[in-house]
Amino acid sequence: MKRSLLQTSQDSLATPTVSCSASAMHQAVVYLKTDTGINLIYCKSRVASVKKLATPRLELLVVLIGVRNLNFAQKQLHLPVNRKFLWTDNHFLVLHLIASKKPLPTFDQNRVNEITTTKDINFRYVEANQNPADLVTRGASLQDLNKCEPWWHGPKWLEDNEEA
Secondary structure: OOOOOOOOOOOOOEEEEEEEEEOOEEEEEEEEEEOOEEEEEEEEEEEOOOOOOOHHHHHHHHHHHHHHHHHHHHHHHOOOEOOEEEEEOOHHHHHHHHHOOOOOOHHHHHHHHHHHHOOOEEEEEOOHHHOOOHHHHOOOOHHHHHHOHHHHHOOHHHHHOOOO
């Protein structure tokens, strides 16, 4: 595993990116894109609650975990950050967070408030089969992850995406 995340020039800026997934387990993966490449820097998994949650609420919790992880990673890195992106495979949730003014139940509204108070995060949609956080939730073994380039360095589309 690559240990150095130092940038090669003082002018380059870091772009932390989170990819989120939900199922029986919540997963958020943080990648850092610098002028030296893209690397996995942090991931967090949680087992889903024993109490059965509706899918929209589960997705909301996963995005909240992603926002918290992105903020945590930024604080720990002590690097100048250009832009932050949070990619999720729930298109409805992305639209809801950006545009909805509809009143929500208190539990959901508190989570939406925490998510939206971080103003500098750009929310984006990613297809579920392109989401690297889904690798773990689909049951990839440690041996599979160890050999998986998209797990360690993000998916190809992240590298090619000028925006991210």
